[in-house]
Amino acid sequence: MTQRQVLTLATSTPLTTLDADKMTKFGRLNNTIEGLYQTNRDGQTQLALAKRVQLNATKTTYTFKLWQDSRWSNGDTITAQDFVYAWRRALAPQTKAPEADLFLGIKNARQILAGDLPATQLGVHAKGRFTLVVTLDHPMVELPQRLAYPIFGPQNQRVATKWGAKYATQPKYQVYAGPFMVSSHGNTAKHWHLIPNPYYWDRKHVYLTRINVNVYHNQAQEWQDYQQGRLDEVRLQSKTDVKSAETQTTYTARPYSKMILITYRHHSSTSIPSQLLRQTTTRLAISHAVNRQALGRNTYGKSSLPAQGIVPAGLSRGLRGTTDFAASQPDQTALTYQPKVARQQWRQALKKVHRHRITLTLSYLDTTHGRLVATQLQKQLMTTLPGLTVRLKQRAQHLNGHSSPLNGDLNLNTQQAQYADPLAMLALFTTTNSANTTRWHNRDYDRLVAQASNATAFNTQRWRTLLKADGILMREQGVTPLFQPASTYLMNPHLNGVRFNTVGTLSNFKEAYFAR
Known part of the structure; x- marks a missing residue:
C-alpha cells in the first residue's frame, strides 16, 4: 500500500441531509450505514450487525441476535431498540420515508402507510438489548435481500431525541454505524469528507484515512482535476467522452440493476x-x-x-x-x-x-x-x-x-x-x-x-x-x-478493493486502498 490513503471523489449535489429517511439516493453516504445484512462481492447477502438469525416453522418470524460489541461512532452500543426506532420512524406519518414501500410485507406496514394504524404497530420489537424480532404478514423469502438496503439500518434513538429537529441536519447532529463517518469539520457547500469510524466493529479492514467528496457543477473542471490528479475517478457523461475513453486501461463500465x-x-x-x-x-x-x-x-x-x-x-x-x-x-x-x-x-x-x-x-x-x-x-x-x-x-x-x-x-x-x-x-x-x-x-x-x-x-x-x-x-x-x-468512468489505476454493487447502493469503499 502507498503511504497516502486519501480518496477524492466527485458529486453533483451538495450535502443537505444525513437522514436516511429523507433520501432516495444514498450515494457516498452508503459507507456510513450498516444494517442486519450487507451485500458481499458476489452480490449475495451476509449477516453484518446480526451474528445469527432464526426462523419459525411458518417462516413469518425472524429472530435476530445482534453482536454485543457493535458501537455507534460516538461509542454508544448498537442495540435492537435502535432498529425498532429506525423502522417505526421511517413509516411514521411525520417522516414517511420516500422508499417506505420496501417495508410492505412486515406485519401491519400496509395499514400504517395507509394511515389506519400507528407506526408503533409495525411488526418489529426488541426482546432484550440484543434480540430483534421481526414479524411478517406472510413468508418473504427475499427479506434478507431487502434488509441489506440502507433504509433498514439502525438509528440512534438517544441521539435523535437529544437533537430533535436538528437531528441529521449537520454532521455534528448525527452518529454512524458504518465503516466511515461524515467529519464535523472542514465541510463547505462545495466539499465534505468522510473519515473512519473509530468504533466500527471491523475497523482493522478499513484502510482509507479519508474520503473527500467535492461538488462540481462544471464538467470541464471535473475533467481537468482528474487529469491533474486531484480526482481519483471521473464519470463519462457524453457519447464523445465514452468513445474516446473506451480503449484506455483506466476505463471501466459498471452495469447497474x-x-x-x-x-x-x-x-x-x-x-x-x-x-x-x-x-x-x-x-x-x-x-x-x-x-x-x-x-x-x-x-x-x-x-x-x-x-x-x-x-x-x-x-x-x-x-x-x-x-x-x-x-x-x-x-x-x-x-x-x-x-x-x-x-x-x-x-x-x-x-x-x-x-x-x-x-x-x-x-x-x-x-x-x-x-x-x-x-x-x-x-x-x-x-x-x-x-x-x-x-x-x-x-x-x-x-x-x-x-x-x-x-x-x-x-x-x-x-x-x-x-x-x-x-x-x-x-x-x-x-x-x-x-x-x-x-x-x-x-x-x-x-x-x-x-x-x-x-x-x-x-x-x-x-x-x-x-x-x-x-x-x-x-x-x-x-x-x-x-x-x-455508468462509465475513468479511474485511478492504483485504487483497489472497491466493491461495486449491481443492486442497492452503488459502491462500497470499506476495504478500498491505494497500492503502488
Missing part, C-alpha cells in the same frame, strides 16, 4: 392523448418503434444493454445459478424493433380515436443523459410513427434524489432494484404501489406478484410465477422498458 423506461399518462377520461395511450395497441406500437440497441449505444455507450423485459440483466439467477431471469423473460418480442409492425399498430390506434395526427409530450429529467435519451427517442418515434409529433418537456431534479412529478403524456423514467430479486422490479407496477405512477393495473398481474411475494422458498414454482407476471406486463406494455444503462 436499473432500467430506463417509458411510463404513460392515460388516466384522464376526456383527453385524446389519454384515450390513445389507454390502448395496448398504442403502447405496443411505441415499443416496436424504438431501436433499443441504438438508443442505448448513442446515449450511455456500447456497454448499455437493450431491455429483455422489466427485470435487468444480472439481477437474479435460477436455483442452480445458471439462468439469468432477464434472459428467461417471456414475450420479449414486445420489445423488438419492428418499424413495419409499429406503423401498422399506430395507424390502427389512431383510427380508434378518429385522428390522423396527434401531438404527445415527452417528459424527461433535466440532466445530461436525460436530455440525450429524450432527443434520441423523440427522433426515433417521429421517424417511425406517421402523424406523430413529440414535444419535449423538462422536469427538474431536486436535492436528495427527488424529482418533480411526471408531467408528460410519455415520461422517461428510471427504476432501480433495491434488492437482488425479480420482485424488486415487478412489485413496483402493482396497482397499489406508489411507484406505479402510470396507474396501469391488471388483476392477474397483482395476483401473481402477491403469490410470489407469499412464497415460502426460492423454488421453480416461484420463478415461473414471476415470469408469468413479467409476461403480462410486457404483453400489455404497462410500462415500456428501453435499456439497462452502464
